[in-house]
Amino acid sequence: MTAISVSVPERSVRHDARAVKVVLHREMLRFVNDRTRMLSMLLQPVLWLFVMGTGLGSLVQGSIPGVDFRTFMYPGMISMTVIMTGMFSAGSIVWDREFGFLREMLVAPISRGAIVVGKCLGGAIVASGQGVVILAMAGLVGVPYSPGLMLTLLVEMFVAAFAVTAFGVMLAARMKNMQSFFGLMQMAIMPMMFLSGAMFPLANLPSWLHVLTVVNPMTYAVDPMRQAVFSAIDAPAQVNAMLNPGVRWFDWQVPVPVELGMVALMGLVLLGLGIVQFRRTD
Incomplete structure (x- = not known):
């Protein structure tokens, strides 16, 4: 018998970058072709x-003259859109495991870290694209179509989507079925959404509720979007203080760049944990 040689490409940064691109492209195609999910x-x-x-x-x-309450809720609904979409994108890992496609990716001559990075970037882009649809509704709730505001919200959406997708990938890395993943997702995401200030102002809260909102990482994704929206509308000072007080650590109001930096850092840490979990996956 004649031996057939099989050449396996050596792993390199360029090779892994191509793998990231392939996984990212697959995530986008999967989402575009699933209109029911959209x-x-x-x-x-x-x-x-x-x-x-x-x-x-x-x-x-x-009690809030001059401001539509839907304007207040608008940043929270953007956050809800990107967070739910990002988590569902991360859940595709469990789906791939159930149907055997994940094993094919794991035996491919690519870094498992490249698969995780591709999943997180794909989920973040898909979630941001879904958020653009909510951005298009801005005028219906009294938010101006300012190019600067739209660009700011888009960047903040992507940062939040990347962090939550990385969180979802970390959870999904060891899950065996979709029911377990979605049960855990609901248990983790819903309390964080309700405690983020997406649906109620953060001003004048009871002390126990204030503590929960401050320690909730999702708060630091919602607040920058709300501050961006309120900086673009003409709200009375008293109403602005009531609906958009920002996040305070004792007497210090956390600046928006610090909040975004915390969310981005959290996303990178969760990405690293997801890679570690993925490397232990069989």
Whole structure:
């Protein structure tokens, strides 16, 4: 018998970068081809914004003159959109494991870290793209279509989406079935969303609730978006102080660059943990 030689390309930065590109491209194709998922990811924040926001706004209209309550909720709904989309993108790892595709990727001559990076970047881009649809609704809730504001929100969306996708990948790396992943996702994400100030102002909270919002990492993803929105609208000073107080550590208000830096650092740390978890996966 004649031996057939098989050449395996040596691992290199360029080789791993190509693997990242392939995984990223697959994530984007998967999302674009799944229209049901696209619509379902948009339905919940749209309902919260236009149904719940309108209902609550009618109750507090007298106490926030000059500002539509839906304007206040708008940054929170952007966050909800990118967070839910990012987590569902991360959950595709569990889906790939159940159907055997993950094993094919794991035996490929590429770094497992490249697979994780591709998943996180793909999830962040997909989530940001979904968030753009919410951005397009800005005028319906009194938010101006300012190019500077739109660009700022887009960057902040991507940072938040990357961090939450990395978190989801870390959780999904060792999961064996989708039911376990989605149960854990709901248990982790829903409390963080409700405690982030996405649906209620952070001013004048009870001390125990204030502590929970401050230690919640999602708060530092929502607050920069809200501050960007309120800097672009003409809100009375008293209403701005009520709806957009920022995040305070004792008497120090945390600046937006610090908040974004914390979210970005958290994303990188979670990315590293996800890579470590993935390397232990069989």
